[in-house]
Amino acid sequence: xxxxxxxxxxxxxxxxxxxxYGLIALGFVMIFKAxxxxxxxxxxxxxxxxxxxxxxxxxxxxxxxxxLLLTTLIMALFGMIIERVVLRPLVGQPIFSLVxxxxxxxxxxxxxxxxIPFWGTDTYGFxxxxxxKLVRYNEIIVSWEHLSIIIxxxxxxxxxxxxxxxxxxxVAMRATSQNQLAAVYMGISVNRVFSLTWxxxxxxxxxxxxxxxxxxxxxxxxxxxGLKAMPAxxxxxxYSIPGAxxxxxxxxxxxxxxxxxxxxxxxxxxxxxxxxxxxxxxPYGLFGTELKKKV
Amino acid sequence: MPLLKIRNIxxxxxxxxxxxxxxxxxxxxxxxxxxxxxxxxxxxxxKTISGVMDPEKGSIEFLGQSIEGLAPDKIVRMGISHVxxxxxxxxxxTVKENLIMGAYLRNDRAEIRxxxxxxxxxxxxxxxxxxxxxGSLSGGEQQMLAIGRALMSxxxxxxxxxxxxxxxxxxxxxxFQIIKxxxxxxxxxxxxxxxxxxxxxxxxxxxxxxxxxxxxxxxSCKELMENEDIKEFYLGVKEESIRGTKRWKRKKKWR
Ligand SMILES: Nc1ncnc2c1ncn2[C@@H]1O[C@H](COP(=O)(O)OP(=O)(O)O)[C@@H](O)[C@H]1O
Ligand SMILES: [Mg+2]
Numbered sequence: 001x002x003x004x005x006x007x008x009x010x011x012x013x014x015x016x017x018x019x020x021y022g023l024i025a026l027g028f029v030m031i032f033k034a035x036x037x038x039x040x041x042x043x044x045x046x047x048x049x050x051x052x053x054x055x056x057x058x059x060x061x062x063x064x065x066x067x068l069l070l071t072t073l074i075m076a077l078f079g080m081i082i083e084r085v086v087l088r089p090l091v092g093q094p095i096f097s098l099v100x101x102x103x104x105x106x107x108x109x110x111x112x113x114x115x116i117p118f119w120g121t122d123t124y125g126f127x128x129x130x131x132x133k134l135v136r137y138n139e140i141i142v143s144w145e146h147l148s149i150i151i152x153x154x155x156x157x158x159x160x161x162x163x164x165x166x167x168x169x170x171v172a173m174r175a176t177s178q179n180q181l182a183a184v185y186m187g188i189s190v191n192r193v194f195s196l197t198w199x200x201x202x203x204x205x206x207x208x209x210x211x212x213x214x215x216x217x218x219x220x221x222x223x224x225x226g227l228k229a230m231p232a233x234x235x236x237x238x239y240s241i242p243g244a245x246x247x248x249x250x251x252x253x254x255x256x257x258x259x260x261x262x263x264x265x266x267x268x269x270x271x272x273x274x275x276x277x278x279x280x281x282x283p284y285g286l287f288g289t290e291l292k293k294k295v
Numbered sequence: 296m297p298l299l300k301i302r303n304i305x306x307x308x309x310x311x312x313x314x315x316x317x318x319x320x321x322x323x324x325x326x327x328x329x330x331x332x333x334x335x336x337x338x339x340x341x342k343t344i345s346g347v348m349d350p351e352k353g354s355i356e357f358l359g360q361s362i363e364g365l366a367p368d369k370i371v372r373m374g375i376s377h378v379x380x381x382x383x384x385x386x387x388x389t390v391k392e393n394l395i396m397g398a399y400l401r402n403d404r405a406e407i408r409x410x411x412x413x414x415x416x417x418x419x420x421x422x423x424x425x426x427x428x429x430g431s432l433s434g435g436e437q438q439m440l441a442i443g444r445a446l447m448s449x450x451x452x453x454x455x456x457x458x459x460x461x462x463x464x465x466x467x468x469x470x471f472q473i474i475k476x477x478x479x480x481x482x483x484x485x486x487x488x489x490x491x492x493x494x495x496x497x498x499x500x501x502x503x504x505x506x507x508x509x510x511x512x513x514x515s516c517k518e519l520m521e522n523e524d525i526k527e528f529y530l531g532v533k534e535e536s537i538r539g540t541k542r543w544k545r546k547k548k549w550r
Contacts, residue, residue: 168395168399171388171392171395171396172396172399174385174387174388175385175388175392175396178385178386178387178388179383179384179385179386181347181379181383182379182383182384182385183385183396184347184367184368185345185347185367185371185376185377185379185383185445186371186396186397186399186400186444186448187367187368187371187372187399187400187448188368188396188399189368
């Protein structure tokens with residue numbers, strides 16, 4: 001029973017970290033589907049979100065839930081500004097230049113955060129309503145910390161699903177990513193779609209930051225986790241929203257199991273080994289198909 | 296006053312002048328066709344009307360208002376809808392979602408639902424496949440979807456770019472029949488671009504012949520069908536006297 005419980009704990013913490021990889025991977029996929037740009041600053045969006053949440057809780061003494069809501073709003077605004085100020089003026093430039101710009105943003109966000117008073121290069125943390133709480137079911141013990149991450153991620157994904165399936169704007173965003181010219185013929189404003197894409201990606205980043213902070217702390221380099229979400233996105237095919245989430249979960253669980261039961265070091269390469277294995281068998285990822293995008 | 300009035304437009308691809316001073320009219324309620332070989336500039340004219348491309352010179356008036364250079368969504372809002380060449384349906388959206396996208400700029404939910412029914416009535420195949428992905432439809436069904444999608448914006452003028460392209464003769468007939476029916480029932484004016492001249496001339500009332508970016512001939516379709524050059528070069532009717540090598544030497548009169 002003890003061993004079973006231990007394995008269960010390991011898997012559960014893998015799933016919860018996997019959820020966060022999934023959220024970041026989803027951010028990659030969203031922007032890639034719409035603009036064919038890989039946003040290297042996605043991890044840094046998460047970092048900024050974490051710092052905002054940390055400030056709201058520690059300096060303004062807001063509740064966790066208020067913080068969650070406010071951070072989402074601030075990140076939405078942040079995403080909108082990034083699109084308007086940085087990316088829109090570059091429309092029509094080669095994709096490569098845009099990718100370089102996202103790398104620039106990644107560095108820029110980090111430097112700015114390191115210069116802000118009370119943020120800087122130190123490590124911070126904040127408590128949540130779930131800290132140190134346990135759920136007991138017979139002999140199985142699960143921490144609320146992990147469970148809350150999973151539940152909140154599921155809720156966010158459900159909201160996204162409803163948005164993309166049932167709202168006119170959501171369907172228009174899917175339409176635009178499939179056939180931009182036809183979308184223009186329908187009178188869909190491509191600028192508005194791109195703007196909203198960045199808004200959603202920034203929200204995803206912020207959410208990931210809030211969920212991750214209690215388990216890894218808030219630090220200017222926490223965006224590096226984006227590098228681990230990258231294989232998650234590739235695993236899912238880079239075009240698929242469910243793919244990104246499943247990719248994140250696979251990598252999270254593998255990593256967690258490797259960390260617990262394999263020699264030190266395996267944990268960090270586990271994601272890449274899985275990725276290579278999957279790509280050998282399915283070159284377009286688990287959920288991917290051959291590219292057939294019309295621009 | 297014509298519904299659409301184009302005067303001397305010039306449209307460029309970079310330095311290349313694709314449309315070299317074209318003028319044409321579409322009267323309210325009528326069907327007008329532009330005939331022309333591949334590369335003549337037919338698609339470019341339609342794109343210039345719907346605002347996807349801007350003319351360098353000239354004017355386009357719709358309902359008496361000047362629309363050249365307006366953004367595409369403004370033009371859709373004014374009542375011009377475009378069925379693009381090659382259908383361009385949203386392949387991974389369902390049939391219904393595609394139609395809903397056609398009504399993207401409208402907010403009258405109840406009426407949109409009513410119009411969906413109207414489309415399923417015009418195109419019963421679509422009604423049977425509302426939940427199917429558009430990419431899995433046949434070419435003819437996709438063409439119907441593209442037309443239905445364009446009609447969902449309730450246009451006063453429908454631009455159709457080679458609706459018969461790649462379809463079997465029977466399907467072509469069917470599509471043209473529906474176009475005619477929509478024209479008479481909804482009073483939608485139409486500007487149809489075609490390589491299939493016989494079909495287009497049978498359907499339309501007025502026709503323009505486009506060559507290398509210029510209108511070289513304009514007349515009622517009845518007259519055009521009697522025109523010797525049209526017969527030879529667009530309808531493929533060969534006459535005894537002009538065969539073999541001699542045929543190549545003959546010059547079109549309009550040049
Ligand atoms: N994207 C483009 N870039 C450069 N030239 C183009 C482009 N599209 C079309 N053209 C040129 O413009 C002319 C008219 O093209 P088009 O309007 O597509 O003709 P049509 O629809 O009658 O076949 C052709 O000579 C074609 O080569
Ligand atoms: Mg064409």
